[in-house]
Amino acid sequence: MVRFEAAGKIFAGSGARPAFTALEDIDYTVPRGAIAGIIGRSGAGKSTLIRLVNGLETPTSGKVFVDGVDVAALDAAGLRALRREVGMIFQHFNLLSSRTAFENVALPLEIAGISSAAIRGKVLPLLDLVGLSDKAERYPAELSGGQKQRVGIARALATDPKLLLSDEATSALDPETTQSILELLRRINADLGLTVLLITHEMEVVKTVASDVAVIDGGRIVERGRTFDVFTRPQHETTRSLLAAASMGAKLPDWISSDLKPSPAAGDRALVRLIFFGKTAFQPLTARLVAEIGPDVNILAGAIDEIAGEPFGSLVVSYPADAETLERAARFYARTGLATEVLGYGV
Incomplete structure:
Protein backbone atom coordinates (compact mmCIF):
# COMPACT_ATOMS: atom_id res chain seq x y z
CA MET A 1 0.00 0.00 0.00
CA VAL A 2 2.89 2.37 0.78
CA ARG A 3 6.40 2.17 -0.64
CA PHE A 4 9.35 4.45 0.15
CA GLU A 5 12.19 4.28 -2.37
CA ALA A 6 15.40 5.96 -1.18
CA ALA A 7 13.23 8.79 0.15
CA GLY A 8 14.91 11.74 1.83
CA LYS A 9 13.85 15.12 3.15
CA ILE A 10 16.08 18.15 3.76
CA PHE A 11 14.61 21.31 5.24
CA ALA A 12 16.33 24.39 3.87
CA GLY A 13 18.03 26.73 6.29
CA SER A 14 17.23 30.42 6.73
CA GLY A 15 19.33 33.15 8.24
CA ALA A 16 21.53 31.69 10.96
CA ARG A 17 19.62 28.40 10.92
CA PRO A 18 21.43 25.75 8.84
CA ALA A 19 19.74 23.22 6.57
CA PHE A 20 18.51 20.12 8.37
CA THR A 21 18.35 16.55 7.06
CA ALA A 22 15.20 15.05 8.55
CA LEU A 23 15.14 11.82 6.51
CA GLU A 24 17.79 10.04 4.51
CA ASP A 25 17.62 7.06 2.14
CA ILE A 26 14.36 5.56 3.45
CA ASP A 27 13.47 2.20 1.86
CA TYR A 28 10.37 0.71 3.43
CA THR A 29 7.19 -1.07 2.34
CA VAL A 30 3.84 -1.19 4.17
CA PRO A 31 1.97 -4.36 3.10
CA ARG A 32 -1.62 -3.97 1.96
CA GLY A 33 -4.06 -4.76 4.78
CA ALA A 34 -1.36 -4.69 7.49
CA ILE A 35 -1.04 -2.66 10.65
CA ALA A 36 2.53 -1.40 10.42
CA GLY A 37 4.36 0.64 13.02
CA ILE A 38 7.23 3.10 12.72
CA ILE A 39 8.81 3.77 16.07
CA GLY A 40 11.56 6.06 17.26
CA ARG A 41 12.51 8.72 19.76
CA SER A 42 11.30 12.30 19.53
CA GLY A 43 13.07 14.06 16.66
CA ALA A 44 13.94 10.83 14.86
CA GLY A 45 11.96 11.82 11.76
CA LYS A 46 8.70 9.91 12.30
CA SER A 47 6.25 12.75 11.69
CA THR A 48 8.13 13.97 8.62
CA LEU A 49 7.96 10.43 7.24
CA ILE A 50 4.20 10.21 7.61
CA ARG A 51 3.73 13.67 6.06
CA LEU A 52 5.44 12.40 2.91
CA VAL A 53 2.69 9.80 2.54
CA ASN A 54 -0.21 12.29 2.24
CA GLY A 55 1.76 14.96 0.42
CA LEU A 56 1.99 17.44 3.28
CA GLU A 57 5.74 17.32 2.65
CA THR A 58 7.55 16.54 -0.62
CA PRO A 59 10.69 14.39 -0.62
CA THR A 60 13.87 16.16 -1.73
CA SER A 61 15.20 12.82 -2.97
CA GLY A 62 13.71 9.44 -3.81
CA LYS A 63 10.01 8.66 -4.15
CA VAL A 64 6.96 7.74 -2.09
CA PHE A 65 4.19 5.65 -3.61
CA VAL A 66 0.67 5.13 -2.21
CA ASP A 67 -1.20 2.29 -3.90
CA GLY A 68 1.23 2.55 -6.80
CA VAL A 69 0.86 6.34 -7.24
CA ASP A 70 3.92 8.61 -6.97
CA VAL A 71 2.69 11.18 -4.44
CA ALA A 72 5.15 13.93 -5.40
CA ALA A 73 4.12 13.70 -9.07
CA LEU A 74 0.48 14.59 -8.36
CA ASP A 75 -0.98 17.99 -9.20
CA ALA A 76 -3.36 19.79 -6.82
CA ALA A 77 -6.43 17.85 -8.03
CA GLY A 78 -4.54 14.57 -7.77
CA LEU A 79 -3.46 15.38 -4.21
CA ARG A 80 -7.04 16.13 -3.20
CA ALA A 81 -8.12 12.78 -4.64
CA LEU A 82 -5.27 11.01 -2.82
CA ARG A 83 -6.15 12.60 0.52
CA ARG A 84 -9.70 11.30 0.24
CA GLU A 85 -8.16 7.82 0.16
CA VAL A 86 -5.75 8.48 3.04
CA GLY A 87 -7.36 9.17 6.42
CA MET A 88 -5.34 10.65 9.28
CA ILE A 89 -5.75 10.78 13.05
CA PHE A 90 -3.70 13.10 15.24
CA GLN A 91 -2.20 13.21 18.72
CA HIS A 92 -4.32 16.19 19.79
CA PHE A 93 -7.50 15.17 17.91
CA ASN A 94 -7.77 18.38 15.81
CA LEU A 95 -11.54 18.62 16.21
CA LEU A 96 -13.39 21.88 15.59
CA SER A 97 -14.70 23.06 18.95
CA SER A 98 -17.70 24.81 17.40
CA ARG A 99 -19.01 21.64 15.75
CA THR A 100 -20.69 18.63 17.35
CA ALA A 101 -19.29 15.12 17.03
CA PHE A 102 -21.69 14.54 14.12
CA GLU A 103 -20.63 17.75 12.42
CA ASN A 104 -16.92 17.03 12.86
CA VAL A 105 -17.29 13.63 11.22
CA ALA A 106 -19.44 15.17 8.46
CA LEU A 107 -16.89 17.90 7.61
CA PRO A 108 -14.89 16.04 4.91
CA LEU A 109 -18.15 14.90 3.30
CA GLU A 110 -19.47 18.46 3.25
CA ILE A 111 -16.24 19.63 1.61
CA ALA A 112 -16.66 16.87 -0.99
CA GLY A 113 -20.15 18.19 -1.81
CA ILE A 114 -22.10 15.19 -0.52
CA SER A 115 -25.84 15.76 0.07
CA SER A 116 -27.20 16.17 3.62
CA ALA A 117 -29.20 12.93 3.42
CA ALA A 118 -26.17 10.96 2.23
CA ILE A 119 -24.01 12.54 4.94
CA ARG A 120 -26.46 11.48 7.64
CA GLY A 121 -26.55 7.97 6.23
CA LYS A 122 -22.76 7.84 6.39
CA VAL A 123 -21.97 9.63 9.66
CA LEU A 124 -24.40 7.84 12.00
CA PRO A 125 -23.05 4.34 11.16
CA LEU A 126 -19.49 5.62 11.65
CA LEU A 127 -20.33 7.02 15.08
CA ASP A 128 -21.90 3.67 15.91
CA LEU A 129 -18.75 1.88 14.68
CA VAL A 130 -16.56 3.85 17.09
CA GLY A 131 -19.03 3.47 19.97
CA LEU A 132 -20.33 7.05 20.05
CA SER A 133 -23.85 6.77 18.62
CA ASP A 134 -25.18 8.45 21.79
CA LYS A 135 -22.70 11.36 21.57
CA ALA A 136 -23.61 12.66 18.09
CA GLU A 137 -24.81 16.06 19.37
CA ARG A 138 -22.06 16.56 21.94
CA TYR A 139 -19.35 19.16 21.44
CA PRO A 140 -15.64 18.32 21.92
CA ALA A 141 -15.56 20.14 25.27
CA GLU A 142 -18.16 17.63 26.52
CA LEU A 143 -16.14 14.58 25.50
CA SER A 144 -13.27 12.73 27.16
CA GLY A 145 -9.90 12.37 25.43
CA GLY A 146 -10.71 8.85 24.29
CA GLN A 147 -14.09 9.94 22.94
CA LYS A 148 -12.47 12.82 21.04
CA GLN A 149 -10.03 10.40 19.45
CA ARG A 150 -12.91 8.12 18.44
CA VAL A 151 -14.56 11.09 16.73
CA GLY A 152 -11.23 11.72 14.98
CA ILE A 153 -11.13 8.10 13.80
CA ALA A 154 -14.73 8.27 12.54
CA ARG A 155 -13.89 11.49 10.65
CA ALA A 156 -10.82 9.83 9.12
CA LEU A 157 -13.02 6.96 7.88
CA ALA A 158 -15.73 9.21 6.40
CA THR A 159 -14.30 9.20 2.86
CA ASP A 160 -13.79 5.40 2.79
CA PRO A 161 -9.98 5.58 2.73
CA LYS A 162 -7.69 2.72 1.73
CA LEU A 163 -5.06 3.82 4.22
CA LEU A 164 -5.24 5.23 7.75
CA LEU A 165 -2.30 7.22 9.12
CA SER A 166 -1.93 7.56 12.88
CA ASP A 167 0.52 10.20 14.11
CA GLU A 168 1.07 9.56 17.85
CA ALA A 169 -2.70 9.10 18.14
CA THR A 170 -2.57 7.58 21.64
CA SER A 171 0.19 9.70 23.19
CA ALA A 172 -2.26 12.07 24.91
CA LEU A 173 -4.37 9.24 26.36
CA ASP A 174 -4.16 7.26 29.59
CA PRO A 175 -3.17 3.56 29.36
CA GLU A 176 -6.70 2.18 29.64
CA THR A 177 -8.06 4.53 26.98
CA THR A 178 -5.03 3.77 24.78
CA GLN A 179 -5.88 0.06 24.87
CA SER A 180 -9.49 0.75 23.86
CA ILE A 181 -8.35 2.89 20.91
CA LEU A 182 -5.85 0.22 19.81
CA GLU A 183 -8.56 -2.42 19.98
CA LEU A 184 -10.77 -0.18 17.82
CA LEU A 185 -7.98 0.21 15.24
CA ARG A 186 -7.44 -3.55 15.23
CA ARG A 187 -11.18 -4.13 14.66
CA ILE A 188 -11.32 -1.54 11.86
CA ASN A 189 -8.32 -3.17 10.21
CA ALA A 190 -9.94 -6.61 10.39
CA ASP A 191 -13.50 -5.60 9.46
CA LEU A 192 -12.74 -3.03 6.76
CA GLY A 193 -9.47 -4.42 5.42
CA LEU A 194 -7.93 -1.01 6.00
CA THR A 195 -4.16 -0.62 5.94
CA VAL A 196 -2.93 1.25 9.04
CA LEU A 197 0.42 3.00 9.41
CA LEU A 198 1.21 3.96 13.01
CA ILE A 199 3.84 6.51 13.97
CA THR A 200 4.66 6.32 17.67
CA HIS A 201 7.36 6.43 20.32
CA GLU A 202 5.44 3.96 22.51
CA MET A 203 6.69 0.38 22.30
CA GLU A 204 3.48 -0.86 23.94
CA VAL A 205 1.40 0.48 21.05
CA VAL A 206 3.47 -1.34 18.42
CA LYS A 207 3.64 -4.51 20.50
CA THR A 208 -0.14 -4.62 20.87
CA VAL A 209 -1.38 -4.08 17.31
CA ALA A 210 1.38 -3.92 14.68
CA SER A 211 2.29 -6.96 12.61
CA ASP A 212 5.33 -5.22 11.10
CA VAL A 213 7.61 -2.55 12.55
CA ALA A 214 10.44 -0.28 11.47
CA VAL A 215 12.75 1.53 13.89
CA ILE A 216 13.88 5.00 12.83
CA ASP A 217 16.82 6.88 14.31
CA GLY A 218 18.49 10.04 13.06
CA GLY A 219 16.34 10.09 9.94
CA ARG A 220 17.27 6.54 8.90
CA ILE A 221 15.50 3.21 9.32
CA VAL A 222 17.93 1.14 11.36
CA GLU A 223 15.87 -2.04 11.78
CA ARG A 224 12.70 -3.53 10.35
CA GLY A 225 10.78 -6.80 10.26
CA ARG A 226 7.95 -8.72 11.88
CA THR A 227 7.13 -7.08 15.19
CA PHE A 228 7.67 -10.34 17.07
CA ASP A 229 11.09 -10.89 15.50
CA VAL A 230 12.26 -7.31 16.11
CA PHE A 231 11.04 -7.28 19.71
CA THR A 232 12.40 -10.69 20.67
CA ARG A 233 15.71 -10.50 18.77
CA PRO A 234 16.61 -6.80 18.39
CA GLN A 235 19.73 -6.26 16.29
CA HIS A 236 20.32 -2.51 16.53
CA GLU A 237 21.38 -0.63 19.66
CA THR A 238 18.54 1.89 19.25
CA THR A 239 15.98 -0.92 19.26
CA ARG A 240 17.58 -2.49 22.33
CA SER A 241 17.54 0.87 24.11
CA LEU A 242 13.86 1.49 23.31
CA LEU A 243 12.94 -2.01 24.47
CA ALA A 244 14.96 -1.63 27.67
CA ALA A 245 13.23 1.67 28.45
CA ALA A 246 9.88 -0.07 27.97
CA SER A 247 10.93 -2.88 30.35
CA MET A 248 10.31 -5.60 27.80
CA GLY A 249 10.99 -9.06 29.18
CA ALA A 250 12.62 -10.08 32.43
CA LYS A 251 14.80 -7.32 33.87
CA LEU A 252 17.46 -7.60 36.55
CA PRO A 253 17.61 -5.16 39.46
Whole structure:
Protein backbone atom coordinates (compact mmCIF):
# COMPACT_ATOMS: atom_id res chain seq x y z
CA MET A 1 0.00 0.00 0.00
CA VAL A 2 2.89 2.37 0.78
CA ARG A 3 6.40 2.17 -0.64
CA PHE A 4 9.35 4.45 0.15
CA GLU A 5 12.19 4.28 -2.37
CA ALA A 6 15.40 5.96 -1.18
CA ALA A 7 13.23 8.79 0.15
CA GLY A 8 14.91 11.74 1.83
CA LYS A 9 13.85 15.12 3.15
CA ILE A 10 16.08 18.15 3.76
CA PHE A 11 14.61 21.31 5.24
CA ALA A 12 16.33 24.39 3.87
CA GLY A 13 18.03 26.73 6.29
CA SER A 14 17.23 30.42 6.73
CA GLY A 15 19.33 33.15 8.24
CA ALA A 16 21.53 31.69 10.96
CA ARG A 17 19.62 28.40 10.92
CA PRO A 18 21.43 25.75 8.84
CA ALA A 19 19.74 23.22 6.57
CA PHE A 20 18.51 20.12 8.37
CA THR A 21 18.35 16.55 7.06
CA ALA A 22 15.20 15.05 8.55
CA LEU A 23 15.14 11.82 6.51
CA GLU A 24 17.79 10.04 4.51
CA ASP A 25 17.62 7.06 2.14
CA ILE A 26 14.36 5.56 3.45
CA ASP A 27 13.47 2.20 1.86
CA TYR A 28 10.37 0.71 3.43
CA THR A 29 7.19 -1.07 2.34
CA VAL A 30 3.84 -1.19 4.17
CA PRO A 31 1.97 -4.36 3.10
CA ARG A 32 -1.62 -3.97 1.96
CA GLY A 33 -4.06 -4.76 4.78
CA ALA A 34 -1.36 -4.69 7.49
CA ILE A 35 -1.04 -2.66 10.65
CA ALA A 36 2.53 -1.40 10.42
CA GLY A 37 4.36 0.64 13.02
CA ILE A 38 7.23 3.10 12.72
CA ILE A 39 8.81 3.77 16.07
CA GLY A 40 11.56 6.06 17.26
CA ARG A 41 12.51 8.72 19.76
CA SER A 42 11.30 12.30 19.53
CA GLY A 43 13.07 14.06 16.66
CA ALA A 44 13.94 10.83 14.86
CA GLY A 45 11.96 11.82 11.76
CA LYS A 46 8.70 9.91 12.30
CA SER A 47 6.25 12.75 11.69
CA THR A 48 8.13 13.97 8.62
CA LEU A 49 7.96 10.43 7.24
CA ILE A 50 4.20 10.21 7.61
CA ARG A 51 3.73 13.67 6.06
CA LEU A 52 5.44 12.40 2.91
CA VAL A 53 2.69 9.80 2.54
CA ASN A 54 -0.21 12.29 2.24
CA GLY A 55 1.76 14.96 0.42
CA LEU A 56 1.99 17.44 3.28
CA GLU A 57 5.74 17.32 2.65
CA THR A 58 7.55 16.54 -0.62
CA PRO A 59 10.69 14.39 -0.62
CA THR A 60 13.87 16.16 -1.73
CA SER A 61 15.20 12.82 -2.97
CA GLY A 62 13.71 9.44 -3.81
CA LYS A 63 10.01 8.66 -4.15
CA VAL A 64 6.96 7.74 -2.09
CA PHE A 65 4.19 5.65 -3.61
CA VAL A 66 0.67 5.13 -2.21
CA ASP A 67 -1.20 2.29 -3.90
CA GLY A 68 1.23 2.55 -6.80
CA VAL A 69 0.86 6.34 -7.24
CA ASP A 70 3.92 8.61 -6.97
CA VAL A 71 2.69 11.18 -4.44
CA ALA A 72 5.15 13.93 -5.40
CA ALA A 73 4.12 13.70 -9.07
CA LEU A 74 0.48 14.59 -8.36
CA ASP A 75 -0.98 17.99 -9.20
CA ALA A 76 -3.36 19.79 -6.82
CA ALA A 77 -6.43 17.85 -8.03
CA GLY A 78 -4.54 14.57 -7.77
CA LEU A 79 -3.46 15.38 -4.21
CA ARG A 80 -7.04 16.13 -3.20
CA ALA A 81 -8.12 12.78 -4.64
CA LEU A 82 -5.27 11.01 -2.82
CA ARG A 83 -6.15 12.60 0.52
CA ARG A 84 -9.70 11.30 0.24
CA GLU A 85 -8.16 7.82 0.16
CA VAL A 86 -5.75 8.48 3.04
CA GLY A 87 -7.36 9.17 6.42
CA MET A 88 -5.34 10.65 9.28
CA ILE A 89 -5.75 10.78 13.05
CA PHE A 90 -3.70 13.10 15.24
CA GLN A 91 -2.20 13.21 18.72
CA HIS A 92 -4.32 16.19 19.79
CA PHE A 93 -7.50 15.17 17.91
CA ASN A 94 -7.77 18.38 15.81
CA LEU A 95 -11.54 18.62 16.21
CA LEU A 96 -13.39 21.88 15.59
CA SER A 97 -14.70 23.06 18.95
CA SER A 98 -17.70 24.81 17.40
CA ARG A 99 -19.01 21.64 15.75
CA THR A 100 -20.69 18.63 17.35
CA ALA A 101 -19.29 15.12 17.03
CA PHE A 102 -21.69 14.54 14.12
CA GLU A 103 -20.63 17.75 12.42
CA ASN A 104 -16.92 17.03 12.86
CA VAL A 105 -17.29 13.63 11.22
CA ALA A 106 -19.44 15.17 8.46
CA LEU A 107 -16.89 17.90 7.61
CA PRO A 108 -14.89 16.04 4.91
CA LEU A 109 -18.15 14.90 3.30
CA GLU A 110 -19.47 18.46 3.25
CA ILE A 111 -16.24 19.63 1.61
CA ALA A 112 -16.66 16.87 -0.99
CA GLY A 113 -20.15 18.19 -1.81
CA ILE A 114 -22.10 15.19 -0.52
CA SER A 115 -25.84 15.76 0.07
CA SER A 116 -27.20 16.17 3.62
CA ALA A 117 -29.20 12.93 3.42
CA ALA A 118 -26.17 10.96 2.23
CA ILE A 119 -24.01 12.54 4.94
CA ARG A 120 -26.46 11.48 7.64
CA GLY A 121 -26.55 7.97 6.23
CA LYS A 122 -22.76 7.84 6.39
CA VAL A 123 -21.97 9.63 9.66
CA LEU A 124 -24.40 7.84 12.00
CA PRO A 125 -23.05 4.34 11.16
CA LEU A 126 -19.49 5.62 11.65
CA LEU A 127 -20.33 7.02 15.08
CA ASP A 128 -21.90 3.67 15.91
CA LEU A 129 -18.75 1.88 14.68
CA VAL A 130 -16.56 3.85 17.09
CA GLY A 131 -19.03 3.47 19.97
CA LEU A 132 -20.33 7.05 20.05
CA SER A 133 -23.85 6.77 18.62
CA ASP A 134 -25.18 8.45 21.79
CA LYS A 135 -22.70 11.36 21.57
CA ALA A 136 -23.61 12.66 18.09
CA GLU A 137 -24.81 16.06 19.37
CA ARG A 138 -22.06 16.56 21.94
CA TYR A 139 -19.35 19.16 21.44
CA PRO A 140 -15.64 18.32 21.92
CA ALA A 141 -15.56 20.14 25.27
CA GLU A 142 -18.16 17.63 26.52
CA LEU A 143 -16.14 14.58 25.50
CA SER A 144 -13.27 12.73 27.16
CA GLY A 145 -9.90 12.37 25.43
CA GLY A 146 -10.71 8.85 24.29
CA GLN A 147 -14.09 9.94 22.94
CA LYS A 148 -12.47 12.82 21.04
CA GLN A 149 -10.03 10.40 19.45
CA ARG A 150 -12.91 8.12 18.44
CA VAL A 151 -14.56 11.09 16.73
CA GLY A 152 -11.23 11.72 14.98
CA ILE A 153 -11.13 8.10 13.80
CA ALA A 154 -14.73 8.27 12.54
CA ARG A 155 -13.89 11.49 10.65
CA ALA A 156 -10.82 9.83 9.12
CA LEU A 157 -13.02 6.96 7.88
CA ALA A 158 -15.73 9.21 6.40
CA THR A 159 -14.30 9.20 2.86
CA ASP A 160 -13.79 5.40 2.79
CA PRO A 161 -9.98 5.58 2.73
CA LYS A 162 -7.69 2.72 1.73
CA LEU A 163 -5.06 3.82 4.22
CA LEU A 164 -5.24 5.23 7.75
CA LEU A 165 -2.30 7.22 9.12
CA SER A 166 -1.93 7.56 12.88
CA ASP A 167 0.52 10.20 14.11
CA GLU A 168 1.07 9.56 17.85
CA ALA A 169 -2.70 9.10 18.14
CA THR A 170 -2.57 7.58 21.64
CA SER A 171 0.19 9.70 23.19
CA ALA A 172 -2.26 12.07 24.91
CA LEU A 173 -4.37 9.24 26.36
CA ASP A 174 -4.16 7.26 29.59
CA PRO A 175 -3.17 3.56 29.36
CA GLU A 176 -6.70 2.18 29.64
CA THR A 177 -8.06 4.53 26.98
CA THR A 178 -5.03 3.77 24.78
CA GLN A 179 -5.88 0.06 24.87
CA SER A 180 -9.49 0.75 23.86
CA ILE A 181 -8.35 2.89 20.91
CA LEU A 182 -5.85 0.22 19.81
CA GLU A 183 -8.56 -2.42 19.98
CA LEU A 184 -10.77 -0.18 17.82
CA LEU A 185 -7.98 0.21 15.24
CA ARG A 186 -7.44 -3.55 15.23
CA ARG A 187 -11.18 -4.13 14.66
CA ILE A 188 -11.32 -1.54 11.86
CA ASN A 189 -8.32 -3.17 10.21
CA ALA A 190 -9.94 -6.61 10.39
CA ASP A 191 -13.50 -5.60 9.46
CA LEU A 192 -12.74 -3.03 6.76
CA GLY A 193 -9.47 -4.42 5.42
CA LEU A 194 -7.93 -1.01 6.00
CA THR A 195 -4.16 -0.62 5.94
CA VAL A 196 -2.93 1.25 9.04
CA LEU A 197 0.42 3.00 9.41
CA LEU A 198 1.21 3.96 13.01
CA ILE A 199 3.84 6.51 13.97
CA THR A 200 4.66 6.32 17.67
CA HIS A 201 7.36 6.43 20.32
CA GLU A 202 5.44 3.96 22.51
CA MET A 203 6.69 0.38 22.30
CA GLU A 204 3.48 -0.86 23.94
CA VAL A 205 1.40 0.48 21.05
CA VAL A 206 3.47 -1.34 18.42
CA LYS A 207 3.64 -4.51 20.50
CA THR A 208 -0.14 -4.62 20.87
CA VAL A 209 -1.38 -4.08 17.31
CA ALA A 210 1.38 -3.92 14.68
CA SER A 211 2.29 -6.96 12.61
CA ASP A 212 5.33 -5.22 11.10
CA VAL A 213 7.61 -2.55 12.55
CA ALA A 214 10.44 -0.28 11.47
CA VAL A 215 12.75 1.53 13.89
CA ILE A 216 13.88 5.00 12.83
CA ASP A 217 16.82 6.88 14.31
CA GLY A 218 18.49 10.04 13.06
CA GLY A 219 16.34 10.09 9.94
CA ARG A 220 17.27 6.54 8.90
CA ILE A 221 15.50 3.21 9.32
CA VAL A 222 17.93 1.14 11.36
CA GLU A 223 15.87 -2.04 11.78
CA ARG A 224 12.70 -3.53 10.35
CA GLY A 225 10.78 -6.80 10.26
CA ARG A 226 7.95 -8.72 11.88
CA THR A 227 7.13 -7.08 15.19
CA PHE A 228 7.67 -10.34 17.07
CA ASP A 229 11.09 -10.89 15.50
CA VAL A 230 12.26 -7.31 16.11
CA PHE A 231 11.04 -7.28 19.71
CA THR A 232 12.40 -10.69 20.67
CA ARG A 233 15.71 -10.50 18.77
CA PRO A 234 16.61 -6.80 18.39
CA GLN A 235 19.73 -6.26 16.29
CA HIS A 236 20.32 -2.51 16.53
CA GLU A 237 21.38 -0.63 19.66
CA THR A 238 18.54 1.89 19.25
CA THR A 239 15.98 -0.92 19.26
CA ARG A 240 17.58 -2.49 22.33
CA SER A 241 17.54 0.87 24.11
CA LEU A 242 13.86 1.49 23.31
CA LEU A 243 12.94 -2.01 24.47
CA ALA A 244 14.96 -1.63 27.67
CA ALA A 245 13.23 1.67 28.45
CA ALA A 246 9.88 -0.07 27.97
CA SER A 247 10.93 -2.88 30.35
CA MET A 248 10.31 -5.60 27.80
CA GLY A 249 10.99 -9.06 29.18
CA ALA A 250 12.62 -10.08 32.43
CA LYS A 251 14.80 -7.32 33.87
CA LEU A 252 17.46 -7.60 36.55
CA PRO A 253 17.61 -5.16 39.46
CA ASP A 254 20.32 -2.52 39.00
CA TRP A 255 22.23 -3.74 42.04
CA ILE A 256 22.76 -7.06 40.29
CA SER A 257 23.31 -5.87 36.71
CA SER A 258 25.78 -3.14 37.74
CA ASP A 259 28.21 -5.75 39.15
CA LEU A 260 28.23 -8.07 36.14
CA LYS A 261 31.52 -8.83 34.35
CA PRO A 262 31.99 -9.76 30.69
CA SER A 263 34.16 -12.80 31.50
CA PRO A 264 33.97 -15.35 34.34
CA ALA A 265 36.49 -15.71 37.15
CA ALA A 266 36.89 -18.63 39.56
CA GLY A 267 33.74 -19.10 41.64
CA ASP A 268 31.58 -16.86 39.45
CA ARG A 269 28.09 -17.66 38.22
CA ALA A 270 26.72 -17.14 34.71
CA LEU A 271 23.62 -14.96 34.43
CA VAL A 272 21.61 -15.98 31.37
CA ARG A 273 18.29 -14.79 29.97
CA LEU A 274 16.20 -17.68 28.64
CA ILE A 275 13.73 -16.58 25.94
CA PHE A 276 10.60 -18.63 25.30
CA PHE A 277 8.57 -18.28 22.10
CA GLY A 278 7.26 -20.39 19.26
CA LYS A 279 7.76 -24.10 19.89
CA THR A 280 9.58 -23.44 23.19
CA ALA A 281 6.80 -21.30 24.70
CA PHE A 282 4.89 -24.12 26.38
CA GLN A 283 7.65 -26.67 27.09
CA PRO A 284 8.98 -27.32 30.63
CA LEU A 285 12.50 -26.39 29.60
CA THR A 286 13.56 -24.82 32.89
CA ALA A 287 12.98 -28.08 34.73
CA ARG A 288 14.87 -29.93 32.00
CA LEU A 289 17.76 -27.46 32.31
CA VAL A 290 18.01 -28.26 36.02
CA ALA A 291 18.01 -31.98 35.22
CA GLU A 292 20.75 -31.39 32.63
CA ILE A 293 23.23 -29.25 34.62
CA GLY A 294 22.26 -29.92 38.24
CA PRO A 295 20.12 -28.33 40.93
CA ASP A 296 22.28 -25.22 41.47
CA VAL A 297 20.11 -23.04 39.22
CA ASN A 298 18.58 -19.85 40.62
CA ILE A 299 15.72 -17.95 38.98
CA LEU A 300 16.42 -14.22 39.41
CA ALA A 301 13.70 -12.56 37.30
CA GLY A 302 10.86 -13.50 34.99
CA ALA A 303 8.17 -12.04 32.75
CA ILE A 304 5.50 -13.29 30.36
CA ASP A 305 3.99 -11.21 27.58
CA GLU A 306 2.27 -11.24 24.21
CA ILE A 307 3.78 -9.57 21.15
CA ALA A 308 1.67 -9.11 18.03
CA GLY A 309 -0.60 -11.90 19.28
CA GLU A 310 2.23 -14.40 19.92
CA PRO A 311 3.34 -15.60 23.37
CA PHE A 312 6.71 -14.45 24.64
CA GLY A 313 8.32 -15.13 28.00
CA SER A 314 11.74 -14.75 29.54
CA LEU A 315 13.56 -15.88 32.66
CA VAL A 316 16.90 -14.75 34.03
CA VAL A 317 18.72 -17.64 35.69
CA SER A 318 22.14 -18.10 37.21
CA TYR A 319 24.27 -21.20 37.52
CA PRO A 320 27.97 -22.00 38.13
CA ALA A 321 30.27 -20.61 35.45
CA ASP A 322 32.74 -23.50 35.49
CA ALA A 323 33.69 -24.91 32.10
CA GLU A 324 31.84 -28.21 32.47
CA THR A 325 28.51 -26.59 33.49
CA LEU A 326 28.74 -24.00 30.71
CA GLU A 327 29.41 -26.69 28.13
CA ARG A 328 26.49 -28.84 29.31
CA ALA A 329 24.19 -25.81 29.26
CA ALA A 330 25.31 -24.87 25.72
CA ARG A 331 24.60 -28.42 24.48
CA PHE A 332 21.14 -28.27 26.08
CA TYR A 333 20.31 -24.95 24.41
CA ALA A 334 21.47 -26.22 21.02
CA ARG A 335 19.45 -29.43 21.36
CA THR A 336 16.19 -27.78 22.47
CA GLY A 337 16.34 -24.60 20.35
CA LEU A 338 15.93 -22.43 23.45
CA ALA A 339 17.03 -18.86 22.71
CA THR A 340 19.41 -17.39 25.27
CA GLU A 341 21.37 -14.23 26.03
CA VAL A 342 24.38 -14.21 28.35
CA LEU A 343 24.02 -11.10 30.50
CA GLY A 344 27.36 -11.46 32.25
CA TYR A 345 29.10 -13.11 35.19
CA GLY A 346 29.12 -12.42 38.90
CA VAL A 347 29.40 -13.93 42.33
